[in-house]
Amino acid sequence: MTRSTNEDMGRKLNPRIEGLAQSAIRAMTVECAKVGGINLAQGICDTPVPHVVADAVATAVADGFNTYARCEGVEDLRRVLAKKMRAGGLDYDAETEIVVTIGATGAFQIAATALLQPGDEVILFEPFYGYHVSTLTTLGLVPRFVPMAPSASGTWTINDNALERAVGPRTRAIVVNTPANPCGKVFSRGELTGIGKFAAEHDLWIFTDEVYEHFVYDGLEHVSPAAIEGLRERTVTMSSLSKTLSVTGWRLGWMAADARWARAFAQVNDLVYVCAPTPLQVAAACGLKKLGPDYYAGLARDHQRKRDQLCAALSEAGLSPHVPQGAYYVLADSSRLPGVTAMDRAMHLLRATGLATVPGNAFHTAGRGDNLLRFCFGKTDADMNEACLRLKRL
Ligand SMILES: Cc1ncc(COP(=O)(O)O)c(C=O)c1O
Incomplete structure (x- = not known):
């Protein structure tokens, strides 16, 4: 038996790391890039830096x-x-x-x-x-x-x-x-x-x-x-x-x-x-x-407007939103989309509209969240307008 085989047998990943799958968010970002879609999956926050x-x-x-x-x-x-x-x-x-x-x-x-x-x-x-x-x-x-x-x-x-x-x-x-x-x-x-x-x-x-x-x-x-x-x-x-x-x-x-x-x-x-x-x-x-208080107030005002725009488009598309009180994500009910798992539904939406979202099970323990998709609205106005148009056409 060669020395390297022995070493391979002894060398393995820490089991705590083995479970660390690529996050669903990053996976959807990759899928989105493949189709040149609009990434509403990751909270990248592509609004301008002051x-x-x-x-x-x-x-x-x-x-x-x-x-x-x-x-x-x-x-x-x-x-x-x-x-x-x-x-x-x-x-x-x-x-x-x-x-x-x-x-x-x-x-x-x-x-x-x-x-x-x-x-x-x-x-x-x-x-x-x-x-x-x-x-x-x-x-x-x-x-x-x-x-x-x-x-x-x-x-x-x-x-x-x-x-x-x-x-x-x-x-x-x-x-x-x-x-x-x-x-x-x-x-x-x-x-x-x-x-x-x-x-x-x-x-x-x-x-x-x-x-x-x-x-x-x-x-x-x-x-x-x-x-x-x-x-x-x-x-x-x-x-x-x-x-x-x-x-x-x-x-x-x-x-x-x-x-x-x-x-x-x-x-x-x-x-x-x-x-x-x-x-x-x-x-x-x-x-x-x-940056004074007006800057922070502006952040809340702009994002509330984007939240309302996205929630209205989701309602029109039959993806009933849980309207958020804060942050810049919406969890929406995706049960009307075909598929068994949340990932099936996220992939269906990506293929149909070019919009990337995160499957809801990524935020839940096993067996929960399959009827939810997460949409990010920390996006530019241009992206939000286009995303909402596509949702309304779904
Ligand atoms: C709840 C929460 N905490 C932390 C982070 C990451 O923050 P940071 O970029 O400061 O590491 C995020 C990013 O999406 C988040 O949603």
Whole structure:
């Protein structure tokens, strides 16, 4: 027997990675490119980057901000983020409680790595954001799901008994995503207070992903769990500039928590990523200083208009939408399309209209979500107009 065969027998993928299939979202993006379609699958966010942000990149590079930054992030950016969070009722110290990360994706990975141990259980609401689940499982953590149900008014509700059923002796954390991807739920202050009480009773961390914090509609309020009395100490607040500034490729996010935990987050950030891209941090800080509340209000207004446009076209096409309160996705009932699985229906829609969507089962545990497709409306007006025309012709 040759040496290499022995080595092959001993060398194999970590089983936790084997289950990490290419996400359905990326798969649909690939299928969409093959037919030159309109990609309503991935939340790429192809709306324009604000000039004050884009213009600052070349200056940052020319000014020499091209080397490693501190692992906590560029000081100027942390100060701007602290100020921005203060406007949302969150009080974090820029020096000791904020870490700039490789997107909210990096932040979530760091929080789970720093605070949890293999075998620990984490509660998530379903429909869920797949990256949350995959990040947990690749770290040897065990997701426990609490299904949400759409009500007649279109909002998604949580059943308190389901929360109690999901918790056990090894449960250590609960994930909140508000506004939520994919269902667009905006958690109310009352709901978050209830979740906070539950977390306190069972001594759980609250991991909150707020990347869509500025995409909230119908005059609703975005509430950060850490802004609720008594919750700050057990909460890790995560957000990102990806969606807010249409810079998903810059990979800039942040996490904020009590200084005791934030120090460890900076160390894990250093170990895995060293730092987020320095010139982009400098440019983002410079741009954010120039963007006022009108910019954020404009984001909500523009996307509410796109939401309404898409929901109207979906209704006309017989794909009844669950109208979202926030974020920029619509889950729509696709049962009128031919096929057995959600992927069959997504592929049918792509062939018939050139519109790529995400099969609903990508956001659910096995056997659920097959009647749903997710449509993204974080798109340019031109793409939205064309997509809605095609839907109406379906
Ligand atoms: C809920 C949620 N969290 C995080 C992300 C990724 O954020 P980032 O680009 O900051 O890593 C996304 C992107 O689609 C998302 O929908």
